[in-house]
Amino acid sequence: MTQTMYLFCVTILAIFLGVMLIAAGVYCWRQKRYLQQLTHILERQIQTISPVDFGSIPQVFTPLITALINLQKSIPFNVERDKLTGLSNRVGFKRKILSRMPIQHGMILLIDIKQFRFVNDLFGFVFGDALLKAFSQRVNSLSRKAQFVARMNGNEFLLFFPEVIDHEQLLVIKDELQQPFEIEQQPISVTVQLGALTLTEHHADVSIMLRRLDLALKKAKSDQKGIAYYDKDDDKKQYRELLIINSLPKGLKQDQLFMVYQPKLDIKSGKCVEVEALIRWHHEGLGEISPDEFIPLAEHTGMISLISGWVLEKVISQQAKWREQGIYVKVAVNLSSDDLHGKPIVADISNLLTRYLVPAECLMIEITESALMASYEQVINTIEQLQMLGVKVAIDDFGTGHSSLAYLRHLPVNEVKIDKAFLQGFQQEKQAQSIVKMTIVLAKELGFDVTVEGVETLSTLQILAEFGADRIQGEYFSKPCDATEFAQVYPKLSQG
Ligand code: C2E
Ligand code: CA
Ligand code: CA
Numbered sequence: 114m115t116q117t118m119y120l121f122c123v124t125i126l127a128i129f130l131g132v133m134l135i136a137a138g139v140y141c142w143r144q145k146r147y148l149q150q151l152t153h154i155l156e157r158q159i160q161t162i163s164p165v166d167f168g169s170i171p172q173v174f175t176p177l178i179t180a181l182i183n184l185q186k187s188i189p190f191n192v193e194r195d196k197l198t199g200l201s202n203r204v205g206f207k208r209k210i211l212s213r214m215p216i217q218h219g220m221i222l223l224i225d226i227k228q229f230r231f232v233n234d235l236f237g238f239v240f241g242d243a244l245l246k247a248f249s250q251r252v253n254s255l256s257r258k259a260q261f262v263a264r265m266n267g268n269e270f271l272l273f274f275p276e277v278i279d280h281e282q283l284l285v286i287k288d289e290l291q292q293p294f295e296i297e298q299q300p301i302s303v304t305v306q307l308g309a310l311t312l313t314e315h316h317a318d319v320s321i322m323l324r325r326l327d328l329a330l331k332k333a334k335s336d337q338k339g340i341a342y343y344d345k346d347d348d349k350k351q352y353r354e355l356l357i358i359n360s361l362p363k364g365l366k367q368d369q370l371f372m373v374y375q376p377k378l379d380i381k382s383g384k385c386v387e388v389e390a391l392i393r394w395h396h397e398g399l400g401e402i403s404p405d406e407f408i409p410l411a412e413h414t415g416m417i418s419l420i421s422g423w424v425l426e427k428v429i430s431q432q433a434k435w436r437e438q439g440i441y442v443k444v445a446v447n448l449s450s451d452d453l454h455g456k457p458i459v460a461d462i463s464n465l466l467t468r469y470l471v472p473a474e475c476l477m478i479e480i481t482e483s484a485l486m487a488s489y490e491q492v493i494n495t496i497e498q499l500q501m502l503g504v505k506v507a508i509d510d511f512g513t514g515h516s517s518l519a520y521l522r523h524l525p526v527n528e529v530k531i532d533k534a535f536l537q538g539f540q541q542e543k544q545a546q547s548i549v550k551m552t553i554v555l556a557k558e559l560g561f562d563v564t565v566e567g568v569e570t571l572s573t574l575q576i577l578a579e580f581g582a583d584r585i586q587g588e589y590f591s592k593p594c595d596a597t598e599f600a601q602v603y604p605k606l607s608q609g
Contacts, residue, residue, distance in 0.1 A: 454491030473503030533567020
């Protein structure tokens, strides 16, 4: 190869590497390893050309390498810092904590700003960012006691204390963090939740440490005071949850899961015209698992659509069998909010109804009020499509999601189901009765049918009938029963 060709090749290589340098500069703020690899490639390139003397040409690489090395040096600061708040981020936290290992004493707190999402939704991201900055400064001011602080992600902050903080002190910290802020001349308060991990034993693994903190924070979120400590039993609980989730596909395939049906009583006619399909799981190792345990787990892990698809097929095929026996009952199926957006659920339901020759009017979908509120915009569109198909829709657990009936009045739903929680103390307390009465009156006024669930006694039924409820569901009328049992009792239940 002639010297001119080498000159040409080396120049092209230099230009190429220059471009790579700029791209790497941008990309490598996050990807330090990529930058290291690039530097090595560059060095190797020089080693391959240097045996041949091309005058000063290879020197063109020198400023490039220097620039890359400088860039690489500047990165540890950036990859370990959170851009918005300037605090350490997860990477920074990990390095700092590792440098202190083994830690025998101390406490780590994971702090979460409750429902921060609503701040962004209501006031916009600029306001949300300003609040996060102000909050991070306040967290940082606690570092006089803490050795370091970090922003782990979104609205989660972490503090490491070299000594154990007692409960009283934690309450003070919580209180300090909850003092009102002033953002863009607006006063705003936040509620924080606090998960604590006491480092009394040798904690050598950072990822285990973080997982335990997550568990503590998860507990804090359902704790009234918003403070919870990691406990050894939490690991057992997590193990059980993992086992449940991992065995779900096999459980569905092997029919360890099955459906039961709870009749609803139509108060006026005294007949059963509708049933609710409820799932059950007899786990091969764990025995009976309540849907109250495995449904939320499936929702959190994105596996709920697996259950819902299975349930819909079981229920609609069961309806076809009942129809052959002359049982033309409407069946209500519980779906989660995840089922109702971004997925072809309406087409799936339509296909199943066609395949099993079941009229759409014989299917009702129950969706909880809180699920509806969590993703209102996306869900509403699917509800409209279901209505167009002829499928009925009910708002489940009504009254537990803190939304007003007035807000729900535009929803294309047919029925409101009042949660059984509202019947607690119903017999004795006039106030409990007034709440149910008002809800029924308002719901009827807005054009919804009303079902009250969890009715266990005749006297409750009588009061609800007086208040104007349309249907009741509960053990007074019937417990959930399997498909065969239901077929046997149906003639009696449907006589009125
Ligand atoms: P839910 O939709 O509110 O269902 C009513 C729950 O109340 C059922 O509990 C039912 O067995 C119970 N119940 C009925 N009558 C009475 C009564 O008189 N007294 C009392 N104390 N309880 C009564 P279950 O079957 O344990 O279901 C719990 C929750 O699990 C359901 O609450 C529903 O949210 C969810 N779930 C059940 N099956 C499915 C399903 O197939 N898919 C989905 N996504 N969720 C389901
Ligand atoms: Ca339900
Ligand atoms: Ca309920």
